[in-house]
Amino acid sequence: MALAILLLTWLAPTAARAERVLVFAAASLNAPLAEIARAHERKTGNRVRISFAASSGLARQIDNGAPADLYVSANMVWINWLQARGKIIVASKSTLAGNRLVMIAPKGSATAMDNFSGSAVMRLLKGQRLAIADPGHVPAGIYARQALSALGSWRLISKHLAPSVNVRAALALVERGAAPLGIVYASDAFNNEAVDVIHRFASASHMPIQYIAAAVAGNGGRAADDFLSELTNGRSKQVFKKYHFSRD
């Protein structure tokens, strides 16, 4: 008898109507996406699960059939790559937010920079290495490379890099003081007690940092579409801005 009641509760209509959405998202979007997702869950009763990792790794997983409903990339490159393989619904592509690139140093390491230049950076490094996301394949690293090339200092500085698996790991190196300088997103440095921002790279010095969302072909459904709409509405734009995911 008790078992029957248990079973009925489990199969209750409200539970049956709750759908689940699986999102693969770039690691850097952790904070804003989590906030947006929680609000969405409370509003609709749907469950939103987000897997945060490097855009490249996620793209490959989706290519290999991962059951993600939505993909949010920190870089156009991987969206295009998936599109070429027919893995995303082209019409669903939407730009969610932007970002700025900054150079950071451990808090209180007293690195004032009047004139930002390659040689100034080298001086500040003092023979150690610059923490950066891997410029070979991680979007944050690719942007950083572009920005440094625009500065004319890529050849010089590229020999003194400590390439990390993702931008959060690069951030962690600077937070720990293991690296005297690092290049990360403004959103990473925002509200971080352990680092100081010593330079904001001009947006023009690199390809525009865009966070693009798309629905994955073959998966999804109404709940996924709902969440995608949520991600592009005005409320979400405010959330992104709050966390410094904007071009300003």
Added chain:
Amino acid sequence: MLQLDIRHRTGAFMLDAEFETPSGTITAIFGQSGAGKTTLINMIAGLIKPSDGTIVSDGHTLFHSEKSINVAPERRRIGYVFQEGRLFPHMDVRRNLGYGHRQNAVLGFAQIVDLLDLGALLERRPATLSGGERQRVAIGRALLSNPNLLLMDEPLASIDVQRRSEILPFIERLRDELGMTIVYVSHAVEEVIRLADTMVILSGGQVAATGGVEELMSRLDLFPLTGRFEAGAVLAATCQGYDTEYGLAELSFAGGTLRVAGPEMDIGVQVRVHIRARDVSLMLGRPEMTSVLNVFEGTVVEIAETDSPQVDVRLDIGSPLIARITKKSMHDLNIRIGVTLHALVKAVAIDRRSLKGSTASTSPRD
């Protein structure tokens, strides 16, 4: 000369021993399993540290608990032949022998190889040797380290009975030809009687008796420790003649002459003779027309009664002699201390011969 005075506690077991062993002799440490024999010689070797006491060898203090002296085993100059041999498996016999070799004029490599007949074994590996061969190598290895004292822990225990008689003579030669002082642990009375000059009887961690083998073996009170079945007088005798017609050796000892059947023996050979109590009968009158060759007259000096139907009677025939008879006979014949009677010795075991004679062990019966 080894002087030992130690106490050692492990758990509930307390070892308390004090004795001296004269130089150039074989001293047997005798007792049942668990009496503490191996622990004792491990202490002499320095492998175990006693709780308390002193160990002195030829005037050198090896251990002194109060003065905090404890000489490391490698500096004690004490050779040790282990029960299992413990040859190094990754070395051939030659390298095993040479492992602890110290240069010394008396104990040269070739000499030892000769003495122990190891020539054919030198290139072999320990795993391919028989038990007896392994023990000979172990003895050789210990000797080549030029020790002042040699410890042997039941070296014949893991060797079958036939092979044991191959090795016993080698051990005797160590004392006789090399003047080695040997401490020999054993729980086998026959080995002790064959080899040892003095013995220390250990029982439950305590020294029950020390003294000459002949003296201790003849003590009735020690029979429970030395083994009732083999108990009996052990006597020194000298060969004074050999009857070639009947094949009888005539051995003279303190109590008279023993005539024993056996192989030819040279005059002057000194032997140790073991007369088991169970092989001695008593008679009040003088026996006549009997097949027993060895009859001695003596006085009863001690009687030991036990729970069994038999009693041990110790006689003085000029030398101690022990007979085992039934309680009934004792009462029927009214045998008491002071009574004079005749002892008939039915079998004599000649358990040791010096190198001047043959080296076989015989136990002839008349």
Added chain:
Amino acid sequence: MWALSAIETEAIGLSLKVAFWAVLVSLPLGVFAAWVLARRRFYGHALLNGIIHLPLVLPPVVLGYLLLVLLGRQGPLGALLFDTFGITVAFTWKGAAIASGVMAFPLLVRAIRLSYENVDERLEAAARTLGAGRIKVFRTITLPLIAPGILAGAILAFARSLGEFGATITFVSNIPGETRTLPLAIFSAVQSPGGEDAAIRLVVISAAIALAALIASEFLARRLGPKG
């Protein structure tokens, strides 16, 4: 398809160098640790055993992070090394060797400890009575008898070091020519679009080296096993 590019050759060479040094430096420490665990009884024995085995059960990234905390420029040991000797290990192949060495250490100790336990201590006692001091006993008796275990353990540790990824990338990051060992190179290749061919080449080479090492270790362990 099978021609190796310069990047790939560099990764192979670096891997071999890192693994070699990792094992070489861990060996004396491993022999000592195995001796302590096999032969000594003391309070904290189980704790020491547990600590030595931590790299087997903790996530490699965690260990990499611990190494960073300790040996980074700001870390207690790292600062000491730099101030006293001018040595930096973070972001260098030396750091990669340390990461590999730490991860492979439990395997090394296990193999050697097993060997120790197969050595009859009574043989060592016999050697002492023959005039050998503790060092000579170790050199002439113990060491030859545990040598097969040491060799097998070293090869196993070598194979493990070749495959070390998580701790390495966390501690010394992925610097081409300096810390980009085979596993990291494979990772990078997989991350880049169009890097599949390079990835497969490197995977095959990695697997071949590791397999050869494991077979050699097994073969040696059996062939030089307990004697007599």
